[in-house]
Amino acid sequence: MNRSLAFLVVLILVLTACNNKQGNTMTPTSTASTPDQFITEAESRLAELAIKLNRAQWVAANFITDDTEALSAEVNKEYIALTTELAEAARKFDGQKMSDDTARKLLLLKLSLTLPAPSNPTERDELTKIAASMEGAYGKGKYCPDGDQGKCLTLDDLEKVMRESRNPDELKKAWLGWHSISPAYKKDYVRFVELSNKGAVEMGFKDTGAMWRSNYDMPPDAFAAEMERLWQQVKPLYDSLHTYARKQLIKKYGPKVVPESGPLPAHLFGNMWSQQWGNIYDLLKPATGDPGFDLTKILQARKTDPKGMVKYGEGFFTSLGLPPLPASFWEKSLFVRPQDRDVVCHASAWDMEPAINDVRIKMCININEEDFTTIHHELGHDYYYLAYAKQPYLYRNGANDGFHEAIGDTV
Numbered sequence: 001m002n003r004s005l006a007f008l009v010v011l012i013l014v015l016t017a018c019n020n021k022q023g024n025t026m027t028p029t030s031t032a033s034t035p036d037q038f039i040t041e042a043e044s045r046l047a048e049l050a051i052k053l054n055r056a057q058w059v060a061a062n063f064i065t066d067d068t069e070a071l072s073a074e075v076n077k078e079y080i081a082l083t084t085e086l087a088e089a090a091r092k093f094d095g096q097k098m099s100d101d102t103a104r105k106l107l108l109l110k111l112s113l114t115l116p117a118p119s120n121p122t123e124r125d126e127l128t129k130i131a132a133s134m135e136g137a138y139g140k141g142k143y144c145p146d147g148d149q150g151k152c153l154t155l156d157d158l159e160k161v162m163r164e165s166r167n168p169d170e171l172k173k174a175w176l177g178w179h180s181i182s183p184a185y186k187k188d189y190v191r192f193v194e195l196s197n198k199g200a201v202e203m204g205f206k207d208t209g210a211m212w213r214s215n216y217d218m219p220p221d222a223f224a225a226e227m228e229r230l231w232q233q234v235k236p237l238y239d240s241l242h243t244y245a246r247k248q249l250i251k252k253y254g255p256k257v258v259p260e261s262g263p264l265p266a267h268l269f270g271n272m273w274s275q276q277w278g279n280i281y282d283l284l285k286p287a288t289g290d291p292g293f294d295l296t297k298i299l300q301a302r303k304t305d306p307k308g309m310v311k312y313g314e315g316f317f318t319s320l321g322l323p324p325l326p327a328s329f330w331e332k333s334l335f336v337r338p339q340d341r342d343v344v345c346h347a348s349a350w351d352m353e354p355a356i357n358d359v360r361i362k363m364c365i366n367i368n369e370e371d372f373t374t375i376h377h378e379l380g381h382d383y384y385y386l387a388y389a390k391q392p393y394l395y396r397n398g399a400n401d402g403f404h405e406a407i408g409d410t411v
């Protein structure tokens with residue numbers, strides 16, 4: 001994922017939360033008479049529909065067309081409807097005696113939707129269509145600096161500029177160019193938030209944000225307070241880094257480009273979202289900070305191809321004693337941006353069908369250090385998926401979203 005705000009916020013949350021877990025047509029409401037029966041039945045229905053949803057979303061992200069977008073929106077609507085109705089039906093067991101497992105699963109069921117939707121079918125339909133169309137627009141997004149006549153630049157073209165250029169005007173143009181794509185769907189995004197919040201309220205949360213913040217085994221306000229505590233803890237380090245980065249950037253670009261105070265220009269950090277600064281290590285490294293090698297150059301000198309990059313990632317995980325990736329991973333993943341069609345290139349990991357260990361990654365790999373790191377990150381998701389593939393459906397998830405994102409970066 002990821003690479004985690006307008007729609008970019010959600011993309012960065014939903015995509016950079018690049019962990020594509022989720023996944024109805026309501027068949028008649030469950031007749032289960034005990035909570036345990038109910039949850040067993042619920043899990044089997046959700047698991048089945050999740051596979052269908054994963055397939056629809058995979059195809060929509062890999063072949064962006066109006067049709068694939070509509071199919072993906074349709075199944076997403078079914079999945080949201082099933083989850084919502086099951087969560088609703090589960091209320092009849094409130095206060096009843098049940099096993100700890102079942103109680104936990106009922107809570108997870110309620111929290112499992114990333115995108116809650118209103119129960120009104122027209123509104124639910126509108127929400128899932130907006131979500132699919134914004135994803136399509138993001139994936140197809142191109143910046144055409146010379147208008148329709150000239151060459152148009154994709155996100156990876158623009159990211160290459162961000163990574164390699166040290167010309168502040170060119171960097172600013174690339175940054176502004178990419179950010180000129182999203183205003184077209186700003187109105188959709190506003191509506192998307194409105195409808196999603198309505199769905200969250202119907203499920204008993206203050207809004208979608210509060211629902212997301214409820215996923216950490218503590219009340220949402222306690223989670224916000226905990227985040228604030230952690231932020232205050234690292235803030236002195238962050239302030240020093242920020243000050244140091246300003247000094248180094250002024251050295252490189254001068255005070256006309258980099259102001260002496262206030263925010264630092266986002267286009268100077270080597271990354272479209274300024275979220276990782278590794279690409280400008282040459283500008284920021286301390287005098288004694290030369291690692292002695294340039295990974296990008298080494299990879300290029302070895303003529304590493306995209307598959308070879310992923311093999312390095314797999315080699316890291318097998319060196320820890322984990323199994324090799326299944327054969328289907330190599331057959332079904334996407335490693336290279338196709339020349340003949342639009343795809344969502346934003347790196348992501350997919351948990352397609354746990355029973356047959358069908359995990360994949362989808363990214364448009366370039367041969368450089370940043371993508372080398374991203375591959376390890378995405379494979380961290382995949383290895384985590386494989387590790388919990390045999391769990392019951394509602395337990396097939398990370399301890400929490402943050403933990404899922406951290407696995408590949410930490411191990």
Ligand SMILES: [Zn+2]
Nearest residue numbers: 001002018405
């Ligand atoms: Zn991720």
